[in-house]
Amino acid sequence: MTASHACPLRILTAVPICDGHDSAVTTINIELARHGIEVIYLGYHQPASAIVRAAIQEDANAIGLSSYNGGHIVFFQEVVDQLKTKGGGDIPVFGGGGGTITKADERVMKRQGTDRIFPAGTPLGEIMAVIRREYDRIAKPNTRFRGDRALARAITLAESGPGYRRPLKKSAAPKRGQGGFVIGVAGPGGAGKSTLIDELTSRFLQKNPTGRIAILANDPSHPDTGGAILGDRVSAIYSQDNRVFFRSLATRGNLTGLSAVAPAAIDLLRKSGEFDLILVESVGVGQESDPFRTFGRGPKLVDATLFVLAPHYGGRIQLQKIALLNGADLVALNKCDHPMAHTAKAEIQARLDQNGRNQHLHATTAAKHFDPGVDVLFAAIARLGGLTNSPGGEKPCQLEVSA
Amino acid sequence: MSELGKIADSVDAYNTHVASEVVRARTDARFAAELRERWARIHETVDWTVSPTGTPLPRLALPQTDDPGAIAEYLFGQGLPGEFPYANAAYREMYLDRDSGTGEEPMRLFAGLGLAEDTNARFHYLSSHQKSLRLSTAFDGPTLYGLDSDHEGVLGKVGEGGVAIDTVEDMTRLFAGFDLTRKDASVSMTMNAPAPVILAMFIAAAKRRFGPDCVANLRGTIQADMLKEVQAQNEVIFPIDASLRFLCDMIEWCVPNMPRWYPVSISGYHIAEAGATPVQQAAFTLSNGFTYAGLLKARGADVNGFGPRLSFFLDCGLDVEYLVLGRVCRRIWAIGMKEVFGANAKAQILKLHTQTSGRSLIAAEFQNNLTRTAVELLLSYMNYTNSCHSNSADEPFTTPTEKYATLASHGQSIIMEESGVFKHMMNMFGGAPGLHLLEQQVEKAILDVFREMDTLGGVLAAQEQRYQRSKIQEAGHAYEKQIYAGSRPIIGLNKYKSDEPMPGVPLARTSPRKQRRQVERLRAFKKKHAKKSPAALQKLAQVARSSGNVFGELVHTVEVCSLGQITACLTGVVGKFRPMV
Numbered sequence: 001m002t003a004s005h006a007c008p009l010r011i012l013t014a015v016p017i018c019d020g021h022d023s024a025v026t027t028i029n030i031e032l033a034r035h036g037i038e039v040i041y042l043g044y045h046q047p048a049s050a051i052v053r054a055a056i057q058e059d060a061n062a063i064g065l066s067s068y069n070g071g072h073i074v075f076f077q078e079v080v081d082q083l084k085t086k087g088g089g090d091i092p093v094f095g096g097g098g099g100t101i102t103k104a105d106e107r108v109m110k111r112q113g114t115d116r117i118f119p120a121g122t123p124l125g126e127i128m129a130v131i132r133r134e135y136d137r138i139a140k141p142n143t144r145f146r147g148d149r150a151l152a153r154a155i156t157l158a159e160s161g162p163g164y165r166r167p168l169k170k171s172a173a174p175k176r177g178q179g180g181f182v183i184g185v186a187g188p189g190g191a192g193k194s195t196l197i198d199e200l201t202s203r204f205l206q207k208n209p210t211g212r213i214a215i216l217a218n219d220p221s222h223p224d225t226g227g228a229i230l231g232d233r234v235s236a237i238y239s240q241d242n243r244v245f246f247r248s249l250a251t252r253g254n255l256t257g258l259s260a261v262a263p264a265a266i267d268l269l270r271k272s273g274e275f276d277l278i279l280v281e282s283v284g285v286g287q288e289s290d291p292f293r294t295f296g297r298g299p300k301l302v303d304a305t306l307f308v309l310a311p312h313y314g315g316r317i318q319l320q321k322i323a324l325l326n327g328a329d330l331v332a333l334n335k336c337d338h339p340m341a342h343t344a345k346a347e348i349q350a351r352l353d354q355n356g357r358n359q360h361l362h363a364t365t366a367a368k369h370f371d372p373g374v375d376v377l378f379a380a381i382a383r384l385g386g387l388t389n390s391p392g393g394e395k396p397c398q399l400e401v402s403a
Numbered sequence: 404m405s406e407l408g409k410i411a412d413s414v415d416a417y418n419t420h421v422a423s424e425v426v427r428a429r430t431d432a433r434f435a436a437e438l439r440e441r442w443a444r445i446h447e448t449v450d451w452t453v454s455p456t457g458t459p460l461p462r463l464a465l466p467q468t469d470d471p472g473a474i475a476e477y478l479f480g481q482g483l484p485g486e487f488p489y490a491n492a493a494y495r496e497m498y499l500d501r502d503s504g505t506g507e508e509p510m511r512l513f514a515g516l517g518l519a520e521d522t523n524a525r526f527h528y529l530s531s532h533q534k535s536l537r538l539s540t541a542f543d544g545p546t547l548y549g550l551d552s553d554h555e556g557v558l559g560k561v562g563e564g565g566v567a568i569d570t571v572e573d574m575t576r577l578f579a580g581f582d583l584t585r586k587d588a589s590v591s592m593t594m595n596a597p598a599p600v601i602l603a604m605f606i607a608a609a610k611r612r613f614g615p616d617c618v619a620n621l622r623g624t625i626q627a628d629m630l631k632e633v634q635a636q637n638e639v640i641f642p643i644d645a646s647l648r649f650l651c652d653m654i655e656w657c658v659p660n661m662p663r664w665y666p667v668s669i670s671g672y673h674i675a676e677a678g679a680t681p682v683q684q685a686a687f688t689l690s691n692g693f694t695y696a697g698l699l700k701a702r703g704a705d706v707n708g709f710g711p712r713l714s715f716f717l718d719c720g721l722d723v724e725y726l727v728l729g730r731v732c733r734r735i736w737a738i739g740m741k742e743v744f745g746a747n748a749k750a751q752i753l754k755l756h757t758q759t760s761g762r763s764l765i766a767a768e769f770q771n772n773l774t775r776t777a778v779e780l781l782l783s784y785m786n787y788t789n790s791c792h793s794n795s796a797d798e799p800f801t802t803p804t805e806k807y808a809t810l811a812s813h814g815q816s817i818i819m820e821e822s823g824v825f826k827h828m829m830n831m832f833g834g835a836p837g838l839h840l841l842e843q844q845v846e847k848a849i850l851d852v853f854r855e856m857d858t859l860g861g862v863l864a865a866q867e868q869r870y871q872r873s874k875i876q877e878a879g880h881a882y883e884k885q886i887y888a889g890s891r892p893i894i895g896l897n898k899y900k901s902d903e904p905m906p907g908v909p910l911a912r913t914s915p916r917k918q919r920r921q922v923e924r925l926r927a928f929k930k931k932h933a934k935k936s937p938a939a940l941q942k943l944a945q946v947a948r949s950s951g952n953v954f955g956e957l958v959h960t961v962e963v964c965s966l967g968q969i970t971a972c973l974t975g976v977v978g979k980f981r982p983m984v
Contacts, residue, residue, distance in 0.1 A: 018544025018560045020637030023677045023879045030880060043982050044637050045548060047556040069544050070802070070912070074559025099766030099799030102910065120766040120799065121896060124887055195981065231984040367867075369642055369978025 007160035008226055008252070009037045009136045012060035014051050015044035016075045021068035024096065028064065028127070033227035035128045038250045043234035048078040050240045054233060056088045057245055059152035062115070062135040065095035072101055073108055080113035087149045092135060094118070096127075148245055151272050155247060158264035179270030180214070181385030182278040184292035184301060186257065186324055187308035189284025192334040194232050196308055196366040196374070197279050202238035203378035204277055208388040211276035214245040214269045218258045218291075220283050221250040232281070245275065257282040257291030263301055276387055287321040304329040304384050309348070311340035319351045326355055329384065332362040332377055405861030406697050406743060407690055411853040413742035414735055414846070417488070421479045428471035435471035442474045445483065452827050462499060464830045477834060481734075484787070484830050487741070489733040490842070491833040492787035493752045498825040508535045509790045510815045511591060511756065515541030515565035516802045517913045518921055519576035522566040527580065528805065532812050535587035538578070538623075539792065541565035541802075542594055542601075549597040549640045551967025552921045561921050562913030564802055565593075568601065569925045569965050574608035583621060584613050590623035591668075591756075596640040598627035599653045600969050602666070603957035622663035624714055624756070627653065628670045630691040630862065634871040636673035637982070640970060643863075645977035651698055653954040658708050667695065668756060670716040674871075676762050678879015681724035682845060685732050686852035687871050688715065692736065692753075694862040696744055710740060710750020719783045720760035721775065727842045729755050729786030730833075734842075735849060757788035764799050766905070768895030772796035777814050784818060784825055785832050791815060802911040869983050925965060932963035939963050940972040947976040 011032055013025055022044045032039045040058045042051060055063050063083075067075065076095060083089050092115035095101070099120045101109070106117040116134070118127050139156045187193050197215060204213045217232040230248035233239065239246045249259035259265075262280060269278050280302060282291040292301045307328035313319060325331065331352060333345055345363060352359040362380065364373035382389035427434050449463045463484070466477050484492035498509065510533060514525045526538050544560040545552055546568045552561045561567045568574060583590060594601045602625050609617050629646040632639045639646060650667065657666040671679075671688035679687065692713060699709050715732065719725050736753040740746035759779035764772040773796045783791050793811040795803035803811070819825055832838055859865040866872075885891035892898040929936070939960045946956040953973075960969055 016560075017556050018548050018550065020547075022637060023876070026876050027880050027883050041984065043984075045982075049556065069560070070563030071544070071559035071561075074915075078556065078559070099769075100801070102800060102908075103905075124883070198981070229984075234984045235981050237979055237981055367981070 007139065007156070008221075008228075008250070009132065010040060010058060010060050010156075011037055011062055011064055011131065011135065012040045012042060012051070012055045012058055013064045013066070014042035014046045014054075016065060016067050016072070017045055017047045018071075019067060019069045020044045021066070024068070024098070025064075025066040027124070028066065029229050031124050031128055032131070033222060033229045034225055035132065036226040037131070038221070038228045038230060040230045040248050041234060043231075048075065048082050051079055052082040052086055052088060053148075053240070053242065054246070055083070055091050056086060056149050057152050057247055059139065059149070059156040060091060061137060062092045062094060062131070064131075065093065067095060067097040068100055070100060072097055073105055073112075076109050076114045077112045084113075087146055092116075094131070094135075096120075096122070151245065151268060151274070152247065154268050155261065155265045158268065159249070159252075159259070159261040179273050180275040180278045181304070181387065182266055182270065182280065182302040183330075183381065183385070184280045184282065184305045185308060186282040186285050186291055186305065186328075188286045188310070188313070190312075191284075191308045191310040192366050193281055193284075193308050194235060196332065196334055196364060196377075197281055198236045198238050199364075199366045199371065199374045200279065200378055200381065201236070201244060203374065204387070205238065205241060205243060207378070207382070207390050208276065209390075210243075211388065212243045212245065212274050214247075214275040214278045215239060216247050216249060216262060216265055216269070216278070216280045218249045218251060218262060218281060218283050221252050223253070226252070245269070251283060255289070257285040257289045262291075266301060277381075277385060285324075287318075287323065290324055290327065304381075306330040306332060306381075308332045308334050310335040311338045311344035313344070316347050316351075319347060325351055328359065330362065330377070330380060331359055332364050334364045334366055336363045336365045336373060337368065405857050405864075406693055407853040407861055408857035409743050410693060410735070410739040411850040411857070414738050414850055417738045417742070418480075421476065424475045424479050425472045428475040438471045438474045438478070439469070441478075442469075454823055454827055460827050462496070462827070462829060464828050464833075466834045481833055484833070487748070487751065488737040489752055490730045491830050493733065493754055493789060496829055497787050497789075498784070498819060499829055500826050508533065508537065508587075509784075509788065509819070510812065511537050511539045511589075511790050511792050512808065512812050513539040513541050513591075513593065513758070513792050514803070514808065515543070515593075516911050517562040518567055518917055519573045520579075521562070521913075521917075523577055523579050525805070525808075526578075529808065529812065530581075532809065532816075535589070536581060536585055537589055537591075538581065539591040540577070540593065542592070543567045546597070546601070546966065547594065547638045549600070549966055549970035551965050552918070552925050554967055558915075558918050558922070561918040567913075567918075567921050568604070569921070569967065570928045571604045571607045571611075571961050572924070572928055574601075574604040575611060578608065578612075583609055584617050588622060590621070592623070592625045595626050595628060595632050595636070595638050596646065597966060597970060598625050599649050599954050599957050600961060600966050601625070602627075602653065602657075603954065603961045604966075606661075606958055607961050618660055619662060621661055624665040624668050626668045626670060626716070628667055628691065628716075630694060630866070631670050631674055631688070633866060633980075633983070634674060634687060634691075635677040635679070635875055639980040639982070641973060641977050642980055643866075645973075646980070647698060649953050649973075650695075651702055651704075652952045654695075654699060654709055654712065655702070655704055656952055656954040658704070658712055665712055665714040665754075667712075668714045668716045669695065672716050672718040672758055674875060675718035675720065675760065677875050678877075678882060679875045680878045681720070681722050681728050682848040683852065683874055683878060684718060685728055685735075685845070686849040686856075687875075688717065689732055689735055689739075689849065690853060690856060690862045693739055693743075696740070700744065706740070706744045706746045707750045710744070710746045711752070714754045714756065716756045716758070717788075718760050718762075719757050719779045719786075719788075720763050721778060721782075723841065724845050725779070725782045726785065727838055727845055729757065729783070729788055730838075731842050731845045731849065735846065755786070755788045756790045756792070757783040757786070758792040759783065759794045761794055761798060764794060764796065765893060765896050766799040768901065768903075769796055769799060769905075769908070771895050772799070773810060773814070776811065777818070780814060780818055781824075797908050800908050800910060804909050804911050806909075872983060929965060929968070935963040936968060940968060943969065944972055944976050947973055 029039045094116040096118040221228040228250040254260040305328045307324045362377040365371045449461045481490040485495035542565040545557045654666045669692040671684040675684040733753040737751040740751045759776045795807035795811045797807040856865045943960045
């Protein structure tokens with residue numbers, strides 16, 4: 001059931017702001033992935049601005065919205081209008097909302113620019129067929145694209161193969177001669193990489209009031225269908241910011257822990273000169289691969305690596321087998337609120353000491369808000385990458401008083 | 404072992420105990436005589452009544468047996484209505500017509516649309532169809548997410564699907580003209596993440612109208628069930644630990660200050676609506692309830708103080724398990740609370756609100772929804788729910804319009820007042836062999852889920868591994884596939900379809916003009932209190948940073964601050980919730 005050409009269809013799905021009804025969108029996501037489509041799921045309770053930003057950065061073929069608690073006419077219009085003003089006017093918007101979206105609503109919404117509404121009772125198979133027929137377009141270079149959209153399209157073209165021709169003109173002057181400090185983040189699945197990355201993003205935004213950060217989140221494709229549910233954005237609460245460029249990449253059969261396009265995408269991000277910090281998250285890896293080739297032969301993809309693990313690594317012997325612990329510049333033991341963390345810390349430190357490289361173990365609890373361990377880790381990253389780490393801790397109570 | 408494993412074991416142990424009592428009743432002559440004597444005494448207390456067509460009936464139906472084993476099985480295994488383990492009912496006489504007219508009226512009709520004055524008008528309309536004062540409130544999306552009506556990007560959602568409440572002034576408008584201190588008044592609010600703020604506004608509004616001493620007389624329920632929000636309904640603002648702290652603060656404040664108020668309604672409704680099977684609904688709801696009990700106990704609260712103030716809320720759909728779901732839940736809750744938490748009788752009783760299934764209602768040939776809801780109502784009352792909401796047939800399209808809200812209300816009246824099914828005799832169904840068999844199967848399946856969660860480390864640990872969410876999503880997906888495959892018949896959708904075009908249904912929508920009016924009012928409120936609100940928020944933040952009771956402070960904060968201002972302030976202190984896929 002793989003798509004007809006090299007580049008699978010990429011659909012961004014979301015539920016509008018103030019709406020938590022996600023059972024329909026969950027079913028749709030599963031079905032889309034089963035039909036070989038890459039679904040970038042943004043989550044529920046999403047403002048129009050976040051949906052538009054994500055669609056542009058992900059260079060989605062279309063946006064699917066599932067709305068169940070009213071206000072859809074205004075909301076869909078807002079998405080369509082913002083797409084137009086932000087350079088994504090060519091991205092079609094479709095949606096559904098069971099019986100809450102009436103025929104009359106549908107007519108109004110279509111007039112306002114919504115491409116299609118699937119009415120209550122449309123069979124799933126029909127929805128899939130229509131999406132594949134109507135939205136499966138091969139990405140082409142577009143010289144009118146600017147900013148994030150141009151960058152996003154360049155990554156898409158790199159991803160689809162022959163179209164990749166270093167299309168960004170702005171690449172002349174990368175900052176600090178590097179075009180951004182690139183950190184590869186690896187670790188076993190479930191260690192909390194995504195959460196830690198999002199917490200680091202929040203530190204970056206707080207400590208560096210003007211810079212931009214990019215995140216490349218790699219997730220596995222389904223081996224049989226070729227589809228994928230790329231859901232990292234759901235929990236990336238601090239990445240909903242114009243200063244963050246977030247791109248989800250499906251591995252599409254590449255077994256190195258990264259999408260095959262990751263090197264080109266890193267290159268494009270660097271050359272754009274837009275970013276101070278670029279975080280590349282691998283799929284869950286352990287003993288079998290080194291996605292960034294920090295250890296052993298081959299060119300290094302990144303400037304530094306962060307290896308993240310949780311206390312459940314399975315004992316001392318298992319630690320010996322993790323090659324990335326030899327090469328990692330930074331190591332974080334996450335989920336330190338777990339009772340096993342104390343022992344884990346000692347064991348991992350002992351393992352690092354064998355390397356004789358002065359590697360420091362960072363203890364973090366990323367799931368805890370304002371975790372001081374994450375602050376320390378960010379400071380270490382800032383030192384390594386020469387980033388701004390201005391003082392000024394947690395924001396005081398927000399006093400919103402309008403005139 | 405987490406508490407869940409202990410609870411599952413205690414239910415099994417109780418069943419073994421019942422079985423051994425049955426054997427003893429059949430082998431120990433003295434015990435048999437005691438039981439027969441008790442049985443005879445129970446029979447003596449049963450009054451008789453006469454149906455309108457002249458048939459004499461006992462007011463309590465008891466199994467017709469003289470066998471000490473059967474008596475033991477009934478008395479210990481199910482319990483008389485109002486007696487441990489409460490399978491048959493929470494109270495001895497629930498819906499029976501009483502000459503005094505003091506019977507508790509179970510009907511609650513959920514309403515909420517537009518601005519506060521629109522919902523107020525609907526309340527006045529609906530309450531004209533009821534004997535006692537029952538006001539059940541649905542809130543709009545921005546309110547449910549703790550946002551003000553002037554928050555960026557929410558204008559289209561203002562007053563949609565529920566009422567827009569930003570300030571204590573809106574709350575005052577919402578209940579205008581109702582005497583909330585009346586003995587038969589009961590207010591319920593479907594509100595979760597911002598529940599402490601909304602309840603504080605309710606208290607402040609009531610004080611303005613009825614004076615500072617009215618608080619102890621206020622009766623009602625606020626949902627405030629954050630665990631089911633994380634697992635199913637997705638209206639979460641603060642990180643889980645902070646959400647639970649704010650909830651526990653509110654419960655601890657309410658127990659002494661609002662003795663007639665239920666500060667939490669532990670809800671399976673949204674778990675079922677999100678896709679869970681009936682067994683999963685029951686298992687997750689009960690386990691969430693036990694988790695709250697554990698958290699409160701760990702804070703040093705007295706189980707016999709907070710226990711009676713916990714209430715429950717289940718969905719009732721058309722699957723066969725719904726014949727017994729309420730009965731099984733009452734039994735497991737009672738045994739767990741007694742054996743594991745050491746609760747007294749009052750704290751063992753699961754008080755149940757039921758709502759008919761929204762998910763079972765469909766847009767195609769929607770008049771069939773009236774029948775669906777009627778069947779679900781019957782199942783709900785067969786489970787002796789303490790209160791009940793019936794959905795309107797037009798809900799697949801719209802917030803209920805007046806016409807269908809009235810039909811939903813009349814549906815309950817037809818079952819409870821017009822029909823004689825529940826009027827004359829209590830315990831019409833308890834003890835029937837089919838029900839008993841189903842109860843045992845459902846109970847066993849619920850305990851299996853408890854044990855699985857126990858191996859994951861309990862409810863909170865399982866939740867972190869998104870166990871409940873995965874199970875609910877899987878079940879929801881399976882349900883949809885059954886419908887598409889036709890193996891789950893839905894009349895008018897995948898079976899016996901007619902080709903008639905869908906009739907036009909009038910919609911309850913909020914006009915942009917009203918939405919703008921709400922924003923103007925909110926801005927006026929903020930302007931009026933611009934001098935006082937910063938200090939009030941600072942004080943709130945200070946309490947939130949310390950280990951003080953946040954609810955105790957919110958009661959003051961809401962006098963000068965809006966919902967959105969308070970949410971932003973608390974987010975600044977405790978952070979934001981990180982959603983799970």
